Structures are given as C-alpha cells and as structure tokens.
Amino acid sequence: MLFNILGVTCGYGASPVLQDASVQIHSRDFAGIVGPNGSGKSTLLRTISRVLQPLHGKVLLEEEDIYDIPASRLAKKMAVIPQEQGLNFPFTVRDVVMMGRIPHLKRFAKESLQDLEAVARAMELTDTDVLADRQVNELSGGEKQRVLLARALAQEPKILLLDEPTAYLDLNYQIEIMELLVRLRRDYGLTIVMVLHDINLASRYCDYLVVVKQGSIHAIGAPHQVITTNMIKEVYGCDVRVECSNSIERPYIVFNSEEILAAGKGRERWVHVVGGGGAGVLLFRNLLKSGWKVSTGVVNVGDSDWQEACRLGVSIIEAPPFCSVGVDEVRRNREMMKKAEFIIMAGIPFGTGNLRNLECVLEEAEKGNPVIVVDNIDIGDRDYTGGRAAELYASLLKSGVHIVKSEWEAIHIMEGDEAKWHPEVS
C-alpha cells in the first residue's frame, strides 16, 4: 500500500472541513476525488500532500507518517500540481521546469547533465519544449498547466497529486492532459491522485473514485459502482440520468430533460413492459410521457432496451450480458408484474435466453392479470428456439389477453381515452 489515510480530521482554524476520512491508495492507482464545492475534496488532497496537518489521524506514505518525512525527500517521491497556477513572474518556461530539479540538487550544485536530461524529457512529454524560452507570465492558462505538469515530471516522482488539473483547459486539452496521465501511469508506473470537478471525466479515466460529501467520505469505488442516479441525488442534490453507451465500467451522467421530469411528477399508475432488443424503446418513451410509472424486465445489461431504460430512469430487472434469465431475476420480474396495473408484452424476439420471460407472462395471463400483447411481427420471424416460443406464444394469445398491432394501440387500451393520445415517432 502506498498511501494509508487513517481517520483524518482536518481543517482551517477550529472548524474541521474533513471529518474522520480513511482512504487507501495503492501504487499505480489512478484515483479521482470528486464532490461538490466546499465538500472537502481539495482539503483531502492537501492533507495527502502534507500542506495541511491533520487535527486527528494520520497520513502514512509507505508506512511512514508523512510529517516525519523531510520536504526534500518527499519532493523526490511526490509532485503536486496545485489549483492556483501562480506563474506570475517573468521566468522562462525552462527556468520553471528546472525548478523541478531542486529536490535533487545539493546546495550551490550546478545542474548536471542528468538534470538537464530530466528537464528535456519532461518538456518533451508535455509538449512544452516549443515554449522553452517564453516567459511563463505570458502563457495561456492551458500552456501554464502544461508547464506545471512538466515541472512536476522533472521531479521524477512516483506519485502525482493534481488539484483540478483540467479547470483552466479547453475540451481538447482536458482530454490531452488526461490521456498523458494515463500514458505516464502506463510507461513510468506513476500513481495518480486527482481532484476533479467533472464527474464524467473522472469516470472516463479513474480506476476508482472517492466521493466526498460535507467533509466526510460518502463512497469509494469503481466509477460504475459509485456513479448512480441516487449518489448524484444524495451528494449533489440534483436529478440526472446515468448512461453507459461507451462502456459499462465508465458510466456518464446526463442532465434530465425538463419534459420527462415534469411528466414524472405524481406518477401512480404502473405498467411493466417485457422488452428486449429495442422493441421496448417506443413504449418507454410514450408511456413516460403519458404519465405512467414504467418498469421493465428481464433484459440483458447492454441491450438497447436496457440502455434506453437506463437513460429514461425506468426501473429495470436486469440479467448479465448474453446470459440466460436466471431464477432470481424471474422472481423479481414476477414481483414487478404483480405490482403493475398492466403488463405489456412487446414484440420481442425470443431465444433460449429470454424464454422464461414469455413463460412468466403466460402464467400471469392465465391468472387473469391484464396483459397486452403487441403482436406486430409474426412470431415465426422472431422465434429462435425451434418452435418452443411459438407454442407458448400461441397459448398466450389464447389466454384472453388484449392483442394489439402497435405500441400506440396498447396505450389506447390502457388510457381508455383516445383524445389524450399523441403518438410520437422517434
């Protein structure tokens, strides 16, 4: 273990900003600290970087209390890029990067060839070599940020601490800096700990996130574990959707549109959609717009219906990608169906994996629960079970369910009022 932060309470003056925080950071980790303004995330970083002495608890770096390590030895292990850039003096870029060698130099010693090489390497990695003779006070915010990174790299540290390194940067530079940090971790085995404002950027690049809320650690985990609608609601107090189009491990948040939020108020009537393969998409949207509470299941994670359901905030009973629907999922799916006022069987293709969904719907239909079957595609064209699905489907159609030819018709039946219905094609 590299850093062991043990029950640290820290603050400015009497009132603690950070309460009893414990985090472990391992070598070669890429850790992100996120949280709202004033939550204490920068304070946590400042504690780790030995700027702020904890009131209680301690920070161990390789088993050694960080306050027992002399500054010069610490600076050879750890470089810090602060939030304030402070490059207001007419030093040249090369001079500033050269300052990164201070911890390696003996007093009065002139910079050796080795120092010059380290500086050249740091400037090359950060593309600051073209700026070498420019004065730092005349650079743009993005250029300054790269100079600070170059200075940090010139220290040849094992650990890099960054406080909102992308705050001053344009979108392209944000990505560039983050990609550079990824490369540094890969090529030089650097450990990277950064405070980030942007949750999506944090999710995209960090191995795990430390979520700080009101001075204490709210959650620690991989992005897909901690970035949830609930977490954002609890920590930031705002409604967002969590989407996963690029990668399941790296979700991102999107702000909910006003329209869907408004429609969601006071929902009481519940409909359960048995979807999959994109057949449910149109139903989800239009049902939500008509004011229904919607659930769906069982769908596989990553399925296009699953994605849309995530995006819209539909409750999902999910099975792992490409897996058959399991016993547990069937049980939960059935519970959902029981609570729902209607069950809609979308025109989904059937394989051995999701045959159980069909079985469940049939059972519910036979019990007399209201089931609407969207029979828009011939069952023969979507039966991949060698006739087994077609057989069950035939029984389903005969069990006294509503049979409709389109999603719109299904909603007509549920609403019982055609005037309210405005179909949307999307």
Next chain:
Amino acid sequence: MIHKRNIKQSILFAILLIILLASFVLGISIGAVSIPPSEVVKIIFSHIPGLDSYLTAGLLPEHETIIMTMRFPRVIIAALVGAGLALAGATFQGLFRNPMADPYVIGVSSGAALGAVCSILVQSLWDIPIRFGIPAFAFVFAVATIFLVYNLARVGGKVPVMTLLLSGIAVNSLLSALVSFCMFFSGNQLHKVVFWLLGGFSGRGWDYVYIFLPYGIVGSTVIFIYARELNAMLLGEEPAQHLGIEVEQVKRHLLIAAALLTGACVSVSGLIGFVGLVIPHIVRMLFGPDHRTLLPAVALIGAAFLLVADVLARVVIAPGELPVGIVTALVGGPFFIYLLRRQKNSMF
C-alpha cells in the same frame, strides 16, 4: 540559449563592477578638498603591503590623512549600506511576493529610529555621552522590533506572509508615533534628530564599518545561500514546499537575515529611503527575476547608487551637506518613474 544568456550576464556584471569601482574613486576624490582620482588610486594602493615602497613618492601626507581617516571609510560604509538595503529589499519583495515591500516594511526602521531618538534624548537630558550610543540603541531597538513583529504574526507555528505584513504595518505606525512623540519633546535636540532620521554618512569613520560588518556579512550570506529557495517561493509557498523546501524554516531564516541587515544599515546611516524599494525593481528589469543573478547584481547596483547619491549630497550645496535620503529620492524617483512608464506591463 542558456550559454548566450550567461555571456550577456557576465558582460553586465563586468560593467557593474567597473561602475562600482569608478564611483568608489569618484566618491573619495570629490569633497571640500578635491583630490585627483589618480592620486586617490595611488594612496589606496600604497596601503597594500608590498606596494607601499613604490607608490609613496610624491604623495601629500594631508591628502593621505583625509582619504584614509575620513573619505575612505565613508565611501565604504555608503557602499555597504547601499548593498545591504538593496539586498534586504530584494529579499522582502521575493519573500512577500509583493512589489511594494521594502526593507522598512515590517517596522525595523521605525524601531531603529526610536532607538536612535532615545539615545539622542538620553544623552542630552542627562548629559551622559555614550560612545556609539546612536548605532547601538538603534540596532538593539531594530532587533527587538523584528522579534515583536514576528511573534505577533505567528499563527499556530506558521508565519503567514499576510499577517506578517499587517503586523509589520501596525507596529511600524505605533513606533513612528512614538518617534514623533519623542521629537515633540526633544526641544533643542530636534535638529539633530531630524538630521539623523533623514539619513547620511557624514562623520562616519572606520568604527562604523566595524559595527556594520558582522551583521552585514551574516545577513547577506544567509540571503545568498537561499537564492534558489527565493526563486521557488516566488511561485508560492505551497508549490515551494512541494519542491522540497522547508518553507517556514527558510522564511524564518530569511526574515531574520534581512531584518538584521536592515537594522545594521539603519543604525549606521539613519533612514535612507528608496534604495531598498527601487534598486531591486531596476535590477529585475535588467537581469530578470532569478535571484541567483538578481541578488549579486542588486548588491552591486545598490552600492554604486548610494555612493553616487552620497557624492551628490556632498556637492549640491557645498560646503554644506544634504541628507543623503533626500538625494536618493530626488534622483531615483524620476528615474524609476521613467523605467516604469517604459515597461509598465511587467513590473515584477
């Protein structure tokens, strides 16, 4: 590129040295009795062991006396004070990252002034002559002021720059008020007090050089040692710490060094303004912000500047003598304004 810069700086340093030596000779040769520069050089060299036998021929003994007992120590002390004030000013400006800082910013000067005024009053009131009363009192008061300000500014083991500046300003105004109070009751000593406060080198002999030297050497050595740290601290105290610098310790050492240096300057020469504020700025325009070149250059230019100012102080209303503090401000002020107008975009 680095190479080219080094050559340019070496040339600048050589020019500075020549200017300094020239102002030395000028400072010694000009005065009530004018002595030609060639003779000045000869007399000085004649005091170097081994050369005396070749040079003593044809020298006037009274000139030798004037130079060796009066003018030589006087220019030495002027140069030392000029270098000391400029160095202390550069240090305070770097430490506080504030272009307005000068050697007097944390109240050392008013402490010294109060000491000097007390010494003058004590001596006249009770009619006890104290040998070197003024410099001794001034120095002790200056040092006491440093400790007062430093301890006032301390917050939980650290000395934040902002509280240091503020407590310095507070103590400064308190002590200035006390100085004014003493002046109000100083009666026939008022002229002496005012003359001392305005600063000058008249009548300063070798004794003053010896009083100055120990503190001057210690103070400036510490400052030179920390040149690299001063550079890093220009980027901010936290970044400096992340570069492996024990910021609080360095700050404490530099504060004490610069304050000792200032105290030594003030106690031998009075309150000479302007040098410590402006010389570092002028040198930064010439040499850039790197303290490793800035500090030696500041010392050289500070010394030369005060030497020339002292010469002017002696000749402007000859045979009378102006306080040198007036000259530094009168000459330096307009020059500084000119530089300021020329490059107003990057002052610091």
